[in-house]
Amino acid sequence: MKTTRRSFLKTSALASTAFGATPLIAAPGKKFRTAVIGSGWWGMNILRDAISVGRTKVVGLADCYERPLNASADEVEGLTGDKPRKYKDYTEMLRKERPEIVIIATPDHWHALPAIDSLEAGAHVFLEKPTAHTIVESRAIVKAAQAADRVVQVGLHRRIGPHHVSGMEFLKSGKVGDIGMVRMFVTGGGSIEKPTPNATPPDGMDWDLWCGPAPKRPYNRRLAPGGWRNFLDYANGTLGDWGVHWLDQVLWWSDEKYPKSVFSTGGRPVRGDVVASEKECTSDAPDTQIATYEFESFTATWEHRKYAGPGAEPHRYGCYFYGSKGVFHMGWRDGWTFYPSSRRGQKVHVDPDFDNEKDGHNIPPLWRDFIDAIDNKRAPVAEIEASHRSSVLPMLGMMSYKLGRSIQWDGAKEQVVGDAEASKMLRRDYRKPWTYPV
Amino acid sequence: MTNARTLSEYLRMKCFAFALAGLLWSGVSHAGDWPIYRGPHHDGNTRERGWSTDWPKSGPRQLWKANVGIGFSSVSVSDGRVCTMGNSEDKDLVVCFDAVTGKELWAHEYEAALDTKYYEGGPGSTPTFDGDRVYSLGKHGDLFCFNAKSGKVLWNVQLEKQAGMRMSTWGYSGAPYPYGDKLLLNVGSAGMALDKKTGKLIWKSGDAEAGYSTPYPYKSDGKQMFAFSSEHGYVGVDPDTGKEAWKIAWNTRYGVNASDPIIVGEQIFISSGYSKGSGLFKLGTKKPDEIWRARRYRNQFNCSVLIDGHLYGFDGDSNSRAKLKCVNWETGEDVWEDGIGFGSLFAAGKTLFVLSPKGELMVGQASTKGFKPSARAKVIGGKCWTVPVLANGLLYCRNADGDLVCLDLRAKK
Numbered sequence: 001m002k003t004t005r006r007s008f009l010k011t012s013a014l015a016s017t018a019f020g021a022t023p024l025i026a027a028p029g030k031k032f033r034t035a036v037i038g039s040g041w042w043g044m045n046i047l048r049d050a051i052s053v054g055r056t057k058v059v060g061l062a063d064c065y066e067r068p069l070n071a072s073a074d075e076v077e078g079l080t081g082d083k084p085r086k087y088k089d090y091t092e093m094l095r096k097e098r099p100e101i102v103i104i105a106t107p108d109h110w111h112a113l114p115a116i117d118s119l120e121a122g123a124h125v126f127l128e129k130p131t132a133h134t135i136v137e138s139r140a141i142v143k144a145a146q147a148a149d150r151v152v153q154v155g156l157h158r159r160i161g162p163h164h165v166s167g168m169e170f171l172k173s174g175k176v177g178d179i180g181m182v183r184m185f186v187t188g189g190g191s192i193e194k195p196t197p198n199a200t201p202p203d204g205m206d207w208d209l210w211c212g213p214a215p216k217r218p219y220n221r222r223l224a225p226g227g228w229r230n231f232l233d234y235a236n237g238t239l240g241d242w243g244v245h246w247l248d249q250v251l252w253w254s255d256e257k258y259p260k261s262v263f264s265t266g267g268r269p270v271r272g273d274v275v276a277s278e279k280e281c282t283s284d285a286p287d288t289q290i291a292t293y294e295f296e297s298f299t300a301t302w303e304h305r306k307y308a309g310p311g312a313e314p315h316r317y318g319c320y321f322y323g324s325k326g327v328f329h330m331g332w333r334d335g336w337t338f339y340p341s342s343r344r345g346q347k348v349h350v351d352p353d354f355d356n357e358k359d360g361h362n363i364p365p366l367w368r369d370f371i372d373a374i375d376n377k378r379a380p381v382a383e384i385e386a387s388h389r390s391s392v393l394p395m396l397g398m399m400s401y402k403l404g405r406s407i408q409w410d411g412a413k414e415q416v417v418g419d420a421e422a423s424k425m426l427r428r429d430y431r432k433p434w435t436y437p438v
Numbered sequence: 439m440t441n442a443r444t445l446s447e448y449l450r451m452k453c454f455a456f457a458l459a460g461l462l463w464s465g466v467s468h469a470g471d472w473p474i475y476r477g478p479h480h481d482g483n484t485r486e487r488g489w490s491t492d493w494p495k496s497g498p499r500q501l502w503k504a505n506v507g508i509g510f511s512s513v514s515v516s517d518g519r520v521c522t523m524g525n526s527e528d529k530d531l532v533v534c535f536d537a538v539t540g541k542e543l544w545a546h547e548y549e550a551a552l553d554t555k556y557y558e559g560g561p562g563s564t565p566t567f568d569g570d571r572v573y574s575l576g577k578h579g580d581l582f583c584f585n586a587k588s589g590k591v592l593w594n595v596q597l598e599k600q601a602g603m604r605m606s607t608w609g610y611s612g613a614p615y616p617y618g619d620k621l622l623l624n625v626g627s628a629g630m631a632l633d634k635k636t637g638k639l640i641w642k643s644g645d646a647e648a649g650y651s652t653p654y655p656y657k658s659d660g661k662q663m664f665a666f667s668s669e670h671g672y673v674g675v676d677p678d679t680g681k682e683a684w685k686i687a688w689n690t691r692y693g694v695n696a697s698d699p700i701i702v703g704e705q706i707f708i709s710s711g712y713s714k715g716s717g718l719f720k721l722g723t724k725k726p727d728e729i730w731r732a733r734r735y736r737n738q739f740n741c742s743v744l745i746d747g748h749l750y751g752f753d754g755d756s757n758s759r760a761k762l763k764c765v766n767w768e769t770g771e772d773v774w775e776d777g778i779g780f781g782s783l784f785a786a787g788k789t790l791f792v793l794s795p796k797g798e799l800m801v802g803q804a805s806t807k808g809f810k811p812s813a814r815a816k817v818i819g820g821k822c823w824t825v826p827v828l829a830n831g832l833l834y835c836r837n838a839d840g841d842l843v844c845l846d847l848r849a850k851k
Contacts, residue, residue: 040691068691203646221607
């Protein structure tokens with residue numbers, strides 16, 4: 001399953017032309033026995049799009065919370081007539097259903113084990129981004145995919161979204177000139193966070209299983225369902241959520257594979273102090289974070305703040321590429337825009353074209369590319385090695401943020417240089433009975 | 439908080455545009471009262487006739503307006519008084535106005551978090567008149583009984599703390615229902631009954647998140663029964679004992695069963711959003727049989743009305759391209775749809791009063807041929823998710839920010 005970056009660049013361009021215009025009709029061809037691990041809101045978004053592509057027979061759904069599990073099974077029956085069996089324990093589902101494709105849409109701390117178990121059970125995997133919560137477990141997924149010789153598509157749909165593809169062509173055409181700096185950012189609104197009382201988990205939610213290999217905290221509705229991205233035991237905050245998309249764009253554009261050093265700083269100047277008592281808690285992810293990624297030939301920065309809005313910026317999120325001929329902005333709902341440095345130059349703008357206008361994403365072409373990659377035994381656009389490399393970047397940033405110092409990174413060996421404490425953070429002990437994968 | 443004004447300042451903003459109303463227009467008829475959410479017949483259909491949509495181009499005359507704080511509470515009207523709820527600066531407000539002049543008669547405030555979760559927050563339940571009393575239920579379980587004339591608190595109970603009940607994700611939203619000497623509440627897995635004179639517990643149900651519907655009365659073999667919703671489905675309950683007669687498992691993604699059921703004879707109609715849809719079931723057994731399921735008719739929380747064998751209501755969630763639809767009661771099939779958005783409606787006989795999510799009022803016949811408004815007017819701004827009320831010729835509309843307007847639809851004599 002090894003691919004060079006160039007070959008999947010080609011694949012991506014091909015995919016966008018070959019599949020971009022395909023109407024939503026049931027495609028002919030084999031239907032894959034498909035199962036979902038994490039059948040909540042996002043898992044169902046992926047599954048609905050998979051169903052619309054027409055190559056899916058849904059055989060099983062797994063979730064540690066009965067409410068979305070039951071609702072999703074009912075919805076699948078309405079959409080397809082399939083009656084997927086419902087499981088709390090995904091390993092039982094893998095044994096009993098023998099799925100050919102597994103969709104994984106659990107929180108980050110529950111990515112590595114299901115992905116590896118699914119691959120070892122012989123399934124192709126559609127894995128939600130980022131690939132994992134810590135670096136070594138992410139690498140373990142790559143190894144498992146190579147050993148099983150199965151296709152893994154990671155949910156980095158910005159590798160196939162039409163304006164991203166055309167923007168990347170523009171960037172690589174030389175029209176932006178020599179690029180020396182990249183600035184990724186997202187802004188938002190927000191204010192002080194009051195602690196929310198811990199509580200009994202909702203009916204039908206297995207809280208112990210939800211926490212799984214990660215530390216077990218008291219149940220709090222700020223955390224689940226839904227808010228876990230801002231709790232660092234289970235995810236890597238905004239950098240791990242939004243950041244990975246933009247960092248992935250940078251690696252997609254660049255010929256480099258990893259930075260040589262990473263530094264991040266930030267805090268919670270607006271959301272306030274972290275509270276985590278037996279009685280109540282707040283989230284603990286930063287509301288302000290800056291990260292610097294030093295590559296061989298350029299430097300990329302990331303910044304986010306969850307307050308103040310866009311302010312004087314024309315864009316609220318995205319990625320500026322600063323070149324000798326002007327500034328290129330890769331955005332989301334604002335498409336992409338080139339601002340020439342010369343007064344006589346022409347501003348160029350392309351609007352986005354989403355498959356899902358409401359959520360603003362392009363999962364259907366990503367799914368079609370995944371199926372085509374399985375059919376033709378090729379690497380998909382967001383194959384696991386490259387997606388792992390992109391997913392490692394927020395993990396490194398969060399390590400530096402926690403340590404308060406920069407990290408020298410040997411990307412070839414995936415090792416921290418000269419910092420034993422930082423090296424320990426490449427992995428973490430799992431809560432029993434789970435074992436950290438290597 | 440988007441608005442830092444205090445509640446008393448809000449209330450002073452009211453405008454008394456029309457002081458002599460009673461002399462120029464037909465007298466108030468108490469037969470047109472609307473003492474509880476969905477009205478005296480629990481069908482969202484008013485029987486009164488003394489209204490007219492013969493308004494000028496500028497729209498119906500606004501008699502008064504007020505701001506009652508953030509929330510989605512509708513209004514109840516009884517004996518010349520109108521009552522609703524809102525929230526400002528993390529305090530709930532229960533307020534009672536003169537129905538015609540808008541003069542504030544009394545108000546009561548208590549500490550209650552606004553509690554925004556993907557929406558503006560504030561109370562979702564509507565106060566209920568019961569003779570000389572008013573009952574109100576806040577989203578966190580603050581239950582009050584007031585003297586309707588003076589606003590004096592007769593008793594109050596904090597259900598979450600004192601009765602150990604678990605709040606549902608978006609808070610208690612069903613209106614309190616006075617039945618005999620009891621007050622029925624949609625709290626717990628299958629409702630709860632308190633002594634309506636004292637607030638003392640008579641019976642309660644299991645520890646599950648309640649649904650968001652109002653206790654719905656129906657008769658079974660001559661016996662008065664009530665239907666409640668919970669996060670798990672709908673359940674029929676004997677109000678005297680709390681004993682469950684039947685249960686329909688009706689799971690939705692976020693545990694939200696919010697619209698009131700409609701029961702006609704042996705048939706019950708239920709509907710939920712979040713891709714769930716609707717179902718018609720036959721009552722009579724512990725596990726009622728499904729007659730039909732319509733996945734494309736999803737009442738997220740505003741209820742349908744049933745007129746001449748057809749349901750009229752809104753399909754879709756608040757964040758989707760919701761539509762007004764007409765659906766056949768017998769078959770569950772769509773008859774027509776109209777892309778009005780995530781609105782609400784009630785009926786006056788066979789006329790539909792529809793409020794769009796942006797505050798446009800549209801009035802037209804309930805017809806299987808489509809919705810053709812014979813009158814329309816923009817009557818309020820902001821986000822309108824709350825169903826308006828027509829009582830004694832006066833129409834009350836509110837928005838999420840708590841602007842409440844009273845419009846004069848009384849027919850000239």
